[in-house]
Amino acid sequence: MPGGGTTVFPDRRLVGFSGYPGAPALGRLGVGNLDERGADITALAGEYAAGRRPLPVFELIATVVHSRPGADGLYRTRIDEGVVRRHLEAARRHGAILLLNIQPGRAAFLDEVKHWEPWLREPDVGLALDPEWAVTAGQVPGKVFGRTTGAELDAIAAYVAGIVAPNRLPEKVMVYHQLSRSIVREPSGLQPHPGVTLVVSVDGIGSRAQKAATWRSIVAETPDHVHKGFKLFYDEDAQIGPLMTPAEVLALTPQPEYVLYE
Numbered sequence: 001m002p003g004g005g006t007t008v009f010p011d012r013r014l015v016g017f018s019g020y021p022g023a024p025a026l027g028r029l030g031v032g033n034l035d036e037r038g039a040d041i042t043a044l045a046g047e048y049a050a051g052r053r054p055l056p057v058f059e060l061i062a063t064v065v066h067s068r069p070g071a072d073g074l075y076r077t078r079i080d081e082g083v084v085r086r087h088l089e090a091a092r093r094h095g096a097i098l099l100l101n102i103q104p105g106r107a108a109f110l111d112e113v114k115h116w117e118p119w120l121r122e123p124d125v126g127l128a129l130d131p132e133w134a135v136t137a138g139q140v141p142g143k144v145f146g147r148t149t150g151a152e153l154d155a156i157a158a159y160v161a162g163i164v165a166p167n168r169l170p171e172k173v174m175v176y177h178q179l180s181r182s183i184v185r186e187p188s189g190l191q192p193h194p195g196v197t198l199v200v201s202v203d204g205i206g207s208r209a210q211k212a213a214t215w216r217s218i219v220a221e222t223p224d225h226v227h228k229g230f231k232l233f234y235d236e237d238a239q240i241g242p243l244m245t246p247a248e249v250l251a252l253t254p255q256p257e258y259v260l261y262e
Contacts, residue, residue: 002095002124003053006170008197009227014173014258015045016057018101018128020064021083027262028234029058034087038094047246048259056096059175059260060087063112065103065133065141075105075141076133078112084119097124099175103133105141109148113156120163126173127160128201129153131183147182150189150223157193164195171197175229175258178218179203192225199258201229207241208248215252229258 005011017037019029029037038056045054062079069075084100091098100119102112109129119125131148133141157174164172174196178184190198200222204214211230219228230249237243249259 001170002055002092002097008055008171008173009257011053012055013045013048013050013052013256014055014057014097014199014229015041015048016059016096016099016258016260017041018059018061018260018262020061020079026061026064027059029060034090035093038090038096041096042094044246044261048250050250050255056091056094057099057258057260058087058091058096059099059101059128060084061103062100062116063102063104063107065105065130067140067142069106074107075135076103076107076112078115088119088122088125092124097126097173098122099126099128099173101128101130103130103141105133106135106137106139109134109152110156110159113159117163120160120172121167121169123169126175127156128175128177129156130177132177132179132203145180145183147185148176149185150187153184153187153190157190157196157198161193161196169195171195173197173199175199175201177201177203177231179205180214181217181221187222187226190223190226198226199229200226201231201258201260203231205233205236205240207237208244210240211237211244212252219254227257228254229260230256231260231262233262
């Protein structure tokens with residue numbers, strides 16, 4: 001674990017950027033020089049310390065969804081392994097962890113997790129699942145919202161726990177993104193797993209009042225053992241109202257333990 005130790009919470013607060021290289025619309029991490037972005041994340045993380053040790057995060061979209069089916073009909077492609085390597089090396093230069101974000105299209109989440117398993121054996125690499133983009137046969141990503149279940153998330157967490165223990169790894173962060181209650185059905189099916197730190201990232205876009213309402217709605221049905229995270233959108237949120245400040249984010253109840261910017 002960057003900075004030492006084997007556990008994430010309650011000592012640390014995660015703060016990061018998400019993105020895909022060369023695609024500014026998909027997040028700040030994909031814009032410009034990785035070391036510059038790493039410095040930006042580190043500076044931003046300091047504003048969220050509030051009595052905790054900041055832990056910077058690079059959330060790289062590793063499996064990216066598409067509106068066209070592709071050769072395998074699964075509406076997704078996987079980023080080149082060399083790109084993952086460069087992001088991990090940059091994350092390490094900045095004392096950060098790397099999260100591999102999965103937008104599965106019609107592929108199964110678990111199949112994508114298994115594809116990225118060699119990287120998950122690294123001590124500072126975790127997962128971020130994006131069920132908004134998890135669609136079924138006959139559905140097209142972007143035309144409908146995808147969804148998952150607590151049971152599916154639980155199966156993934158169990159699989160990740162099976163990577164952590166035999167490799168004697170520190171706790172591995174597993175985030176799942178949720179923009180409305182309908183995205184995750186029966187979240188109580190997600191159980192705790194040794195060696196896996198579970199985080200829900202509440203992803204609602206809008207004004208401060210709208211984002212706070214989405215926060216309350218999702219937090220109310222999220223299991224207590226799942227840590228709470230909050231996502232801000234530099235462009236979309238700012239178009240509706242001023243971007244929330246760190247002080248405003250930290251005033252949410254419960255206080256977010258992962259803050260992500262796109």
